[in-house]
Amino acid sequence: MLSGIRPTGFLHLGNYFGAMRNFVRMQNEFNCYFFVANWHSLTTHPDTQFLKKSVNRVIAENIACGLNPDQVALYVQSDVPEIAELYLYLNMLAYKGELEKTVTFKEKARMQPDNINAGLLTYPVLQAADILIHRAVKVPVGKDQEQNLEMARNFAERFNHRYGEVFPLPYGFNYGGELVKILGLDGEGKMSKSENQLSTLYLADDDETIRKKIAKAKTDQGPATENAVKPDYIENLFTLMKLVSSEATFTKFLDDYNNSYEGKCLIRYGDLKKQLAEDMIAFIGPIRDKAADLQSNPDHLKKIIQQGAEKARASASETLRLVKKAVGTD
Numbered sequence: 056m057l058s059g060i061r062p063t064g065f066l067h068l069g070n071y072f073g074a075m076r077n078f079v080r081m082q083n084e085f086n087c088y089f090f091v092a093n094w095h096s097l098t099t100h101p102d103t104q105f106l107k108k109s110v111n112r113v114i115a116e117n118i119a120c121g122l123n124p125d126q127v128a129l130y131v132q133s134d135v136p137e138i139a140e141l142y143l144y145l146n147m148l149a150y151k152g153e154l155e156k157t158v159t160f161k162e163k164a165r166m167q168p169d170n171i172n173a174g175l176l177t178y179p180v181l182q183a184a185d186i187l188i189h190r191a192v193k194v195p196v197g198k199d200q201e202q203n204l205e206m207a208r209n210f211a212e213r214f215n216h217r218y219g220e221v222f223p224l225p226y227g228f229n230y231g232g233e234l235v236k237i238l239g240l241d242g243e244g245k246m247s248k249s250e251n252q253l254s255t256l257y258l259a260d261d262d263e264t265i266r267k268k269i270a271k272a273k274t275d276q277g278p279a280t281e282n283a284v285k286p287d288y289i290e291n292l293f294t295l296m297k298l299v300s301s302e303a304t305f306t307k308f309l310d311d312y313n314n315s316y317e318g319k320c321l322i323r324y325g326d327l328k329k330q331l332a333e334d335m336i337a338f339i340g341p342i343r344d345k346a347a348d349l350q351s352n353p354d355h356l357k358k359i360i361q362q363g364a365e366k367a368r369a370s371a372s373e374t375l376r377l378v379k380k381a382v383g384t385d
């Protein structure tokens with residue numbers, strides 16, 4: 056099982072419930088590789104100091120969320136040079152036309168027209184190398200990544216066809232039915248690392264910030280009829296409450312909502328938000344504090360990252376040995 060995350064910003068509640076929570080579960084069931092994709096983030100030419108800090112923070116936040124670095128391989132992409140070597144081999148099997156056609160390339164090219172570098176074009180090849188270097192078969196990805204995963208399968212198949220069977224084919228993985236999408240508190244779009252920041256709850260937010268953001272969450276004057284369908288922004292508050300509050304609290308507010316109608320409004324959004332804020336603080340607080348703790352001890356963090364690199368390189372060098380033997384460069 057393999058998954059990566061780009062160090063492009065602060066991790067948020069959407070990342071937690073949409074991705075990390077599942078990773079924490081997977082680590083008990085599969086042989087897991089998780090990495091911070093710092094080479095990938097170079098396509099946008101980030102500031103060097105910022106990049107280094109972000110890498111450490113993402114590692115720390117993942118551990119704080121429950122990933123156990125003794126159990127999984129938690130590593131930084133650039134610590135595993137075997138990935139770059141495989142990337143070279145795969146580039147010989149990737150065609151300009153197909154790379155230019157990928158949705159993510161076209162999107163990124165539109166967003167940064169002055170910096171359409173070759174790394175951006177060959178992003179799917181590097182992604183394929185990330186996966187194939189461990190001969191991973193399960194890749195938990197969102198819908199937006201399906202095309203890139205298909206390309207990874209294509210490159211693997213081409214390699215196998217030309218040089219001999221080395222790679223099993225990787226497929227998307229999720230726990231079915233349980234995919235959550237956390238909207239921004241303003242009800243516009245989703246919580247995000249890079250957009251919508253005032254409406255996104257970050258795992259690094261302090262208590263006061265959490266209170267303020269939730270207090271500003273969009274609501275309205277209440278439902279007009281009993282058992283009314285909830286607008287997105289109200290549904291989202293209940294989604295959050297279901298995730299972080301007690302069953303009894305959730306049920307109380309839901310009953311209040313369902314029994315409210317115009318002229319008799321039982322649901323008090325002010326109270327709901329206050330309760331949600333306190334429960335959110337109880338949820339985010341320990342993660343934030345643990346992540347901060349880890350980041351305040353760079354030597355310890357460095358050891359964890361080294362340990363991850365060793366595990367990843369053990370698996371990667373074995374794959375590369377097979378690749379070179381197949382190609383004839385051994």
Ligand code: ATP
Binds near residue numbers: 061
């Ligand atoms: P960026 O703004 O840089 O695209 P992001 O916040 O969208 O960042 P990604 O790095 O693109 O985060 O995604 C990491 C993981 O988090 C993916 O598995 C994605 O599906 C999940 N994820 C991101 N945002 C949400 C959200 N609001 N709700 C649920 N899952 C989410």
Ligand code: MG
């Ligand atoms: Mg995204």
